[in-house]
Amino acid sequence: MDSSPKTFLFDLNGTVIDDMHYHAKAWYQVLNNDLNANLTWDEVKVQMYGKNGEVLARIFGEEHFSEEEVEKLSEEKERHYQEAFRPHLKLINGLDSFLEKAKEHNIQMAIASAAIPSNIDFVLDNLDVRHYFNAIVSAADVTRSKPDPETFIKAAQKLGAEPAECIVFEDAPKGVEAAQNAGMQCVVITTAHPEEDFSQYNNVITFIKDYTDSYIEDYFLQEAGK
Missing domain, CATH: 3.40.50.1000 (HAD superfamily/HAD-like)
Known part of the structure; x- marks a missing residue:
């Protein structure tokens, strides 16, 4: 240096x-169960970087969700993540x-x-x-x-x-x-x-x-x- x-x-x-495995599990649940994205586990992991809104925009397009919808989906994803990861924190x-x-x-x-x-x-x-x-x-x-x-x-x-x-x-x-x-x-x-x-x-x-x-x-x- x-x-x-x-x-x-x-x-x-x-x-x-x-904790990245738990973020992936939370995204997998929201994207497939809530939003019917029909993504594989590997496809979810590849998209899992940046802000939550950016993840959604990469998968569904820039204008697919309103700001309010992005906020709601983001909160839901983080709720899944925190609940699953808390015992392992x-x-x-x-x-x-x-x-x-x-x-x-x-x-x-x-x-x-x-x-x-x-x-x-x-x-x-x-x-x-x-x-x-x-x-x-x-x-x-x-x-x-x-x-x-x-x-x-x-x-x-x-x-x-x-x-x-x-x-x-x-x-x-x-x-x-x-x-x-x-x-x-x-x-x-x-x-x-x-x-x-x-x-x-x-x-x-x-x-x-x-x-x-x-x-x-x-x-x-x-x-x-x-």
Whole structure:
């Protein structure tokens, strides 16, 4: 790395918590049972990125639903998701210790996610980790979702950080692309995608299975705190 990073930007779903399977199940239920989209499980998983309204627009067309209908469907999908995932809600292995050590190193941290505010609150408050994060950027704060860099740029701006000072933690190719578009390097956690899904990006520092990985524990965090 050319300079020691001073800021960590975390995606939420699949990065802070391992919940993407539950989002897929919720979308599958709404799209097929409620909206008769007749999509396969794999087809649902491919569409599952960005804001909820963007997911619906990709599948049904831009003008198919009114804003009120999108809001209602979004609320229904998130109700299914939260009910199913709540018993399994926990941080990805090692993240609690990693966050505490980053805080001890005076590293600023933010959540930079396409999740809606209520889902971010669901995670941060139930797991009591809100105090680690100096800023939050949600779907409500941006007009363009990942891979557009707006989410990460806004998070950096809120923290007064330059792109070169930021390390993004992501689990999805679209998120890594957004970080690359923002001029930020990225650590990829392989909860949802294998390493080969990221071969086209040049901003990936390393791949980790979880936050006990020796690279970030023994080297990366120390470098970041300098």
